[in-house]
Amino acid sequence: MxxxxxxxxxxxxxxxxxxxxxxxxxxxxxxxxxxxxxxxxxxxxxxxxxxxxxxxxxxxxxxxxxxxxxxxxxxxxxxxxxxxxxxxxxxxxxxxxxxxxxxxxxxxxxxxxxxxxxxxxxxxxxxxxxxxxxxxxxxxxxxxxxxxxPPIFEQKKIAEILSTIDEKIEAIDQRIAETQELKKGLIQQLLTKGIGHTKFKDSPLGEIPESWEVFNVEDVFDFVATKSLSRAQLSYELGTVYYVHYGDIHSTFKYPLVDLNDTELPRILPEIEMSGNIQYLINGDLILADASEDLEGVGICIEIHNISNRKVIGGLHTIVLRDKIGRTANGFRTYLLSSPLTLPFIKRIATGASVLGVSKGNLKNIEVVLPPIPEQQKIAEILSSVDQKLQIQQDKKAEYQELKKGLMQQLLTGKIRVKVNPN
Known part of the structure; x- marks a missing residue:
């Protein structure tokens, strides 16, 4: 034909x-x-x-x-x-x-x-x-x-080009899945059995290493005031006060340790009145998204670092936790609530129909397990290195996805023609 x-x-x-x-x-x-x-x-x-x-x-x-x-x-x-x-x-x-x-x-x-x-x-x-x-x-x-x-030989070449990129993406997806499985296994081991322990004891959350302690969330953290604003009241160009929105915790921040030197936060528009009890975030604050459309997203949180001289506040549907007396190590807090000993209880207190929510009143009584500070630091170092590896893989995938998007736009419209010898 x-x-x-x-x-x-x-x-x-x-x-x-x-x-x-x-x-x-x-x-x-x-x-x-x-x-x-x-x-x-x-x-x-x-x-x-x-x-x-x-x-x-x-x-x-x-x-x-x-x-x-x-x-x-x-x-x-x-x-x-x-x-x-x-x-x-x-x-x-x-x-x-x-x-x-x-x-x-x-x-x-x-x-x-x-x-x-x-x-x-x-x-x-x-x-x-x-x-x-x-x-x-x-x-x-x-x-x-x-x-x-276009001519069939050109179609085949275009399909070959796009298929090659998809093969790259699929290979990266496989590596991401393997890294996620590695992280899952490490969290299960490190946050329940720790590093190198031989002696264990019973606790309200199950068997834990003898040197670990169990506390309620309110014994470890203070609750920091937040401010509820809509996306319409935020901007990436105007304003001087930065804002952590719960939606960004779910979808934008790919890494649980958020470095503000490498992360762009929205800012509160200058005309928005900043009255009431305003508490700015400090390095090491733990920010929990208290609302989620599904059970999987319940308990997701970030730990914020390198605030420097920025003014940053917690926003809509967030709970900000601040270490009271130094019981937790920097970098460890973000993994604390994802412990298999704690996360199931956080999911259990989530209530709602179309949207699941966690309240401060329920969260404060949740029990958490704390290793000694030096062990927290080692655990955080191990899990952080896996998260960094995962981030590199996800960034590489995003690069190929952008390349594919651009090539599809050019090749599938005829804006760029592929030169192929039909013979």
């Missing part, structure tokens, strides 16, 4: 099918037939399907993949999830219900190229989505989707 125009409607070159059957209950380990459940397109596959993750013993009147097929979920409770696509080159894979299959001649459109183009053109895809409580995308609507369609 010869394409006369580089911009085409997908329906001009593709046929559309729908998968069939395959409930989750039919996904079986060690089964004989490879298969893809539509839900896996959200969670297990990117733009390229290189390895089939699931198997089934189903047989009979089913729908099977062809090489170069592009798969999309046809329904979701939010529209955004429908703007995703995965190209498959393995033939004979069972494709479950609620999978929209775009079948295209491989000499006209490269499947991986199309999958990347759909991801890049998310806003255009979403215009084709229908529904209210449950959203759908159908073949008859996707047929109207406009595709930049």
């Amino acid at each position: 010869k394409i006369e125009n580089e911009f085409i409607k997908l329906g001009e070159v593709a046929k559309f099918f729908k998968g069939k059957g395959l409930p989750k209950s039919e996904l079986v380990e060690n089964a004989k037939s490879p298969c893809i459940h539509y839900g896996e397109l959200f969670t297990k596959y990117g733009q390229r399907i290189t390895e089939i993750k699931s198997f089934t013993n189903l047989s009979g009147n089913l729908v099977y993949s062809k090489s170069n097929d592009v798969l999309m979920p046809t329904s979701d409770v939010t529209p955004n999830g429908l703007a995703t696509a995965s190209a498959i080159y393995e033939e004979g894979v069972i494709l479950g219900g609620d999978i929209l299959i775009t079948r295209i001649p491989s000499d006209v459109v490269n499947g991986v190229y199309l999958a990347y183009f759909i991801k890049y053109s998310k806003s255009e895809v979403l215009r084709l989505v229908t529904g209210s409580t449950v959203y759908h995308i159908y073949g008859k609507d996707l047929a109207k989707f406009k595709l930049f369609c």
